[in-house]
Amino acid sequence: MIKRPDIKCKYCNSESMIPIIYGYPSKEMLYLNSLNLLELGGCVLEGDEPYWKCLACQKTIKINTEKEERLYFKYLKYLEKSYIQIIEQ
Numbered sequence: 548m549i550k551r552p553d554i555k556c557k558y559c560n561s562e563s564m565i566p567i568i569y570g571y572p573s574k575e576m577l578y579l580n581s582l583n584l585l586e587l588g589g590c591v592l593e594g595d596e597p598y599w600k601c602l603a604c605q606k607t608i609k610i611n612t613e614k615e616e617r618l619y620f621k622y623l624k625y626l627e628k629s630y631i632q633i634i635e636q
């Protein structure tokens with residue numbers, strides 16, 4: 548069971564948040580996307596992208612603080628580790 552990140556939606560207060568990842572998707576990213584664990588944001592970056600998506604209300608959230616940024620990268624690492632565990636089962 549994969550934990551959701553420790554962040555709540557500021558619009559609907561849901562805890563069903565997933566990270567949005569940019570760039571050409573790797574096979575890991577595609578697989579995690581198929582499990583609804585991350586959102587693919589595409590390859591075009593304009594510098595003002597949101598980094599979280601709420602599965603409950605579908606709104607996206609931008610990162611505003613360093614703490615939120617650390618949480619984002621920490622959660623990506625966690626997903627990467629979880630992916631390895633899933634495929635080794």
Ligand SMILES: [Zn+2]
Pocket residue numbers: 556557558559560561601602603604605606
């Ligand atoms: Zn929401």
